[in-house]
Amino acid sequence: MDDTGFGRWARLIRERTGLHIGEERRGFLLAGLRDRMRASGCEDLEHYYRRMRDLRGHADEWTRLVDRLTVHETRFFRHEPSLDLVRSVFLPWMQRLGQDGLQVWSVGCATGEEVYTLAMLLEGHRLETGFPQRYAVTGTDISLPALRQAREGRYSARRVQSVPEPLRQRFFEPEDGGFRVVASLRRRTAFHQLNLMALARYPLRDFHLIYCQNVLIYFERSLRLRFLSQLAERLVPGGMLVLGPGDVPVWSHPFMERVAFEGTLAFRRLAQAEEEGDV
Ligand SMILES: C[S@@+](CC[C@H](N)C(=O)[O-])C[C@H]1O[C@@H](n2cnc3c(N)ncnc32)[C@H](O)[C@@H]1O
Known part of the structure; x- marks a missing residue:
């Protein structure tokens, strides 16, 4: 693939x-394009580009x-300090605010x-x-x-290894050599496709x-900042935004304040009165 070819693929993917x-x-x-061309029976890169550009059909x-082309690396209980923050700061906070019926995204x-x-x-907290x-x-x-895969809630024994044993026993059932999240927990969850580019x-x-x-690490800085503002607007007053510790070097927003909790990067949306400058 020459420079022009690369530039136009990179642009198309970035725009969408x-x-x-x-x-x-x-x-x-190039490896990703080759894989997909082989799997979809298309032999010509130009032809494949036109299909992807025009999308119809x-x-x-x-x-x-x-x-x-996206990285899906993840695991259960991935970042313990952030989970500790949710457990020991977020939940008591919500309880004090009298917020029951929590919506988490x-x-x-x-x-x-x-x-x-x-x-x-x-x-577990409940x-x-x-x-x-x-x-x-x-x-x-x-x-x-x-x-x-997320909706099915089926995971290999290797993936479930990072779940603490008491939780694995309570929230997973063995199935076909692997494990499945129990139905009572799956019922608490919902999964939807959402492209951050079209968040609005x-x-x-x-x-x-x-x-x-x-x-956010996969996006350019200007997009990261746009997404962060859009996420902040989707919190209730008093709600919390938890990012990965290295996800954004610097960010500030008029109605968000940084939550100080070691090893984490989190922000709290100010309560209504604080946003309006009444306190
Ligand atoms: C590395 S995974 C992170 C998984 C999980 N949050 C974690 O920390 O373990 C990044 C995810 O972002 C998703 N992603 C990439 N671009 C996206 C976009 N434009 N809109 C929504 N999700 C996107 C990818 O499909 C991928 O599943």
Whole structure:
């Protein structure tokens, strides 16, 4: 693939998904294109480009290509300090504010491990303390194959290894040599396709907790900042945004304040009166 060819693929992918494919990832792009061309029976790169550009009749193939070009690496209980923050700061905070019926959103949830981790954490807290009585965890991602797996809640024994044993016993059942998340926990979750580039079009709002880790790193700085503002607007006053510690070097927003908790990067949306400058 020559420079012009690379430039036009990188542009098309950036315009549609926001993902930045730099020169150093040219080989990765080419390998992905070759895989998808082989799988879809297309032998000519120019022809494949035109299909993907025009999309008509090829939307499914576009989804598969995006899936091939995105990184879905994830695991259960991935970042313990952030989970500790949710347990020891977020939940007591919500309880004090009298907020029951918590809405949680995992943005860029890949194959669902993050969603079920949060659901296990909330359910564990509910069983121990009675709070929150009601909650739901929504996972969104651009990748349909990843979401399909997430919805099923089936994982290999190796993947489930990072779940602490008491939680594995409580929230998983053995199935075909692997494990499946129990139905009672799956019922607390929902998965939807959402492309961050089109976030403004989705009617998602009023979340108490937005958890977005290891997603923003794939975007250029200006897009990261745009997504962060859009996420902040989707929190209830007092709600919390938890990012991965290295996801954004510097960010400030008029109605968000940094939450100081070691090893984490999190922000709290100010309460209504604070936003209006009454306190
Ligand atoms: C590395 S995974 C992070 C998984 C999980 N949040 C974690 O930290 O373990 C990044 C996810 O972001 C998703 N993603 C990439 N571009 C996206 C976009 N434009 N809109 C929504 N999700 C996107 C990918 O499909 C992938 O599943």
